[in-house]
Amino acid sequence: MTDIICLLDAGAELGEGTLWDPVAQRLWWVDIWGKAIHCTDPETRNDRVFSTPDYVGCLGLRSKGGLVVTLADGFYFFNPAANAYEKIIDPEAHKPETRFNDGKTDRQGRFWSGTVFEAPPRPTEYIGALYRLDPDLSCHCMVEGVGSSNGLAFSPDSRIMYFADSQGGFVWAWDFDPATGDIDNRRVFIDFRPTGGCADGATVDSEGCYWSTLPESGKLCRFDPDGRVMRTLVLPTSIPTCCEFGGKNLDILYVTSAKLRKLTTPLAGALFAIDVGVKGLTLPPFNG
Numbered sequence: 001m002t003d004i005i006c007l008l009d010a011g012a013e014l015g016e017g018t019l020w021d022p023v024a025q026r027l028w029w030v031d032i033w034g035k036a037i038h039c040t041d042p043e044t045r046n047d048r049v050f051s052t053p054d055y056v057g058c059l060g061l062r063s064k065g066g067l068v069v070t071l072a073d074g075f076y077f078f079n080p081a082a083n084a085y086e087k088i089i090d091p092e093a094h095k096p097e098t099r100f101n102d103g104k105t106d107r108q109g110r111f112w113s114g115t116v117f118e119a120p121p122r123p124t125e126y127i128g129a130l131y132r133l134d135p136d137l138s139c140h141c142m143v144e145g146v147g148s149s150n151g152l153a154f155s156p157d158s159r160i161m162y163f164a165d166s167q168g169g170f171v172w173a174w175d176f177d178p179a180t181g182d183i184d185n186r187r188v189f190i191d192f193r194p195t196g197g198c199a200d201g202a203t204v205d206s207e208g209c210y211w212s213t214l215p216e217s218g219k220l221c222r223f224d225p226d227g228r229v230m231r232t233l234v235l236p237t238s239i240p241t242c243c244e245f246g247g248k249n250l251d252i253l254y255v256t257s258a259k260l261r262k263l264t265t266p267l268a269g270a271l272f273a274i275d276v277g278v279k280g281l282t283l284p285p286f287n288g
Contacts, residue, residue, distance in 0.1 A: 012269035015256030017058040020246030030056045057100035061285035068286040070100035070113040102150045109287035114149020135287040151202040164199035201242025213240040237267045245280020
């Protein structure tokens, strides 16, 4: 039986954006709707919280120090020591109905983040996109027609990029060019339509398998490189949202969750630590 430990009963409105810092041995993660960035020490369970001026989507370490993040309205640099934000670019300034959501760096140090349509009570419109921010701070639209950007991950050899549209029911795979960051040959990697589920935050382990949170079923699944389910864990919370490997040996999978302003069930919005018996990979900092 796999031990699932509640590391922090944070009560996050919408926990997401897990990122392991291998130097500081800290887990960074975000509470999107709570407008907060968390930095958690798994050993002491000390959790430092930084307020954000708007909804925060995702983050990455930066080679020059601090973090690169997306807030609702675009890409920013974040200096935790000063709690200061420096705007880089908003490629969707002309789309007030979207905000930035899931993302991370690729293995070459570019930063990726995608947008989600969020304008209740209007039905979903597929006007979001996935963007790549290069070290020279140029921004490139890589995927269009997205309802809710999620599930971004890269294979260990940087030859495949995975990306999910949580509103569309698919996880897609692309051929990835590590030298240029270009993508090609989109195909279906996982089709959730038969089960009515969807993928949320995801990562890839050292064996090339894809781990995804499934928020509608309270599960965490491991898929092989052909998209077949290898393992399913039922979590002690209703809405798991994102996952990433960390720890001294990169053998702990950290999982965020959400209460979505409505859940009062125990551990809704908590942060979990799971020894899943396989190691992960660290992502390099953003090179810009």
